[in-house]
Amino acid sequence: MTQVVPSFYQSVSDYFDKAARHLDLPAGLLQQIKVCNAVYQINFPVKIKGEVRVIEAYRVQHSHHRTPTKGGIRYSNHVNQEEVMALATLMSYKCAIVDVPFGGAKGGVKINPWEFEEEELERITRRYTTELIRRNFIGPSIDVPAPDYGTGAREMAWIYDTYRTFKGDEIDSAGCVTGKPVNQNGIRGRDEATGRGVFYGLREACDIAEDMKKLGLTRGIAGKTMVVQGLGNVGAHSARIAQDEGGAILVGVSEVEGAIYKADGIDVHELLKYRKETGSIQGFPGAQFYDKKDRRSVLEFECDILIPAALESQITGENAGRIKAKIIAEAANGPTTFEAEAILNKAGKLVIPDVYLNAGGVTVSYFEWLKNLSHMRFGRMDKRFNQQNYNNLVDLVAQYTGREITEEQRRLIARGAEEVDLVRSGLEETMVSSYLQIREVKMQKKEIEDLRTAAFVSAISKISNDYQNMGIFP
Numbered sequence: 387m388t389q390v391v392p393s394f395y396q397s398v399s400d401y402f403d404k405a406a407r408h409l410d411l412p413a414g415l416l417q418q419i420k421v422c423n424a425v426y427q428i429n430f431p432v433k434i435k436g437e438v439r440v441i442e443a444y445r446v447q448h449s450h451h452r453t454p455t456k457g458g459i460r461y462s463n464h465v466n467q468e469e470v471m472a473l474a475t476l477m478s479y480k481c482a483i484v485d486v487p488f489g490g491a492k493g494g495v496k497i498n499p500w501e502f503e504e505e506e507l508e509r510i511t512r513r514y515t516t517e518l519i520r521r522n523f524i525g526p527s528i529d530v531p532a533p534d535y536g537t538g539a540r541e542m543a544w545i546y547d548t549y550r551t552f553k554g555d556e557i558d559s560a561g562c563v564t565g566k567p568v569n570q571n572g573i574r575g576r577d578e579a580t581g582r583g584v585f586y587g588l589r590e591a592c593d594i595a596e597d598m599k600k601l602g603l604t605r606g607i608a609g610k611t612m613v614v615q616g617l618g619n620v621g622a623h624s625a626r627i628a629q630d631e632g633g634a635i636l637v638g639v640s641e642v643e644g645a646i647y648k649a650d651g652i653d654v655h656e657l658l659k660y661r662k663e664t665g666s667i668q669g670f671p672g673a674q675f676y677d678k679k680d681r682r683s684v685l686e687f688e689c690d691i692l693i694p695a696a697l698e699s700q701i702t703g704e705n706a707g708r709i710k711a712k713i714i715a716e717a718a719n720g721p722t723t724f725e726a727e728a729i730l731n732k733a734g735k736l737v738i739p740d741v742y743l744n745a746g747g748v749t750v751s752y753f754e755w756l757k758n759l760s761h762m763r764f765g766r767m768d769k770r771f772n773q774q775n776y777n778n779l780v781d782l783v784a785q786y787t788g789r790e791i792t793e794e795q796r797r798l799i800a801r802g803a804e805e806v807d808l809v810r811s812g813l814e815e816t817m818v819s820s821y822l823q824i825r826e827v828k829m830q831k832k833e834i835e836d837l838r839t840a841a842f843v844s845a846i847s848k849i850s851n852d853y854q855n856m857g858i859f860p
């Protein structure tokens with residue numbers, strides 16, 4: 387019997403309602419925070435290999451309690467209005483949870499990007515951007531897109547260039563989109579930001595001994611086994627950083643071509659190299675391979691931490707009961723349906739929710755936007771000044787102790803922060819403090835039994851404060 391999986395939007399809506407019950411807010415205000423403010427659907431023609439193709443695309447602005455609105459653009463065959471609405475909604479809550487001052491938005495273009503030549507993708511992207519400009523759906527103070535599934539820095543560069551063609555006289559035009567290449571007003575560290583944020587969030591969760599004990603696990607991320615669904619930008623960086631900086635052990639991976647499992651560990655760098663060379667994870671030395679049709683079994687592999695880093699609605703009422711991982715770290719948006727989460731919670735698992743865990747991307751997008759508005763790279767003013775101060779300090783220590791300080795030691799201590807250091811530091815601070823914030827909400831309200839509800843409660847309270855401050859609601 388095939389089971390009907392409720393829509394992604396329905397799940398987000400159910401999560402909202404569940405959290406809203408813990409807050410004493412007027413129904414009208416809750417309704418305003420829940421619904422999407424503006425939904426724009428476009429169908430535009432693009433000539434592909436001599437034929438006209440009509441492309442279906444969307445941009446949804448979920449909430450204007452703060453502006454600009456912010457969120458990625460997805461290129462996928464599965465794009466539809468409800469999906470983009472669900473993703474835009476999650477963006478609003480995500481920004482509120484990590485205190486990034488944007489409303490939520492999301493875009494979608496219904497194409498399979500791997501089917502097109504680069505030059506065709508460029509035409510589609512530029513045309514889509516032009517449509518957004520015409521409708522006032524893009525701009526540094528209006529709505530700021532970013533990469534998402536199926537898009538990256540290359541697409542953001544096309545968007546920026548198209549925007550500049552129309553609005554070149556706007557002094558802040560570089561802030562019309564984030565995730566741009568570093569040499570085109572992007573920021574260092576944006577590429578890895580979502581994955582790095584996933585690592586910081588996961589590390590924080592694993593560091594709380596009390597919570598780990600409840601799961602029957604020891605404190606710390608080091609030595610824990612992990613399985614990753616999807617080796618795209620988010621999955622690959624999450625796995626790499628968790629392995630290299632956290633000491634976690636990757637034991638399973640899935641991609642479009644299938645899944646692999648290796649109990650004694652897979653080196654992420656070797657796997658990425660292998661896939662780049664052979665075009666597949668199949669045949670990776672020492673690993674057991676599961677066919678394309680069985681690739682979803684990756685979710686049921688034996689491990690401590692499961693990281694879904696692909697698309698939504700992967701963990702459903704059908705397979706949730708078979709998940710062995712104790713920690714589910716949602717790197718993707720919406721990987722767990724409402725029904726599935728109830729099963730996971732009942733089984734005593736720790737679900738670290740998407741609205742918090744994958745917020746690293748938009749956090750660093752915020753830094754990029756600030757950089758664009760300030761027209762200056764982070765660290766430019768203070769790097770040398772700090773370096774000189776630290777050097778003076780090192781000299782003083784050497785003088786007072788009478789001990790020689792090696793060049794290596796000096797390099798380690800007397801260093802001014804580069805842009806990437808500041809970005810990582812800001813991201814780490816954001817992820818750590820936000821985790822503690824949502825955990826605190828959960829601890830304070832005993833009836834809240836899971837982190838997602840706590841995260842939604844935190845988001846709804848912050849957004850409702852904004853609305854109340856505007857004087858719109860009593």
Ligand code: GLU
Nearest residue numbers: 457458532534747748751
């Ligand atoms: N697409 C990413 C997300 O889902 C990043 C959005 C952004 O940077 O604006 O969070």
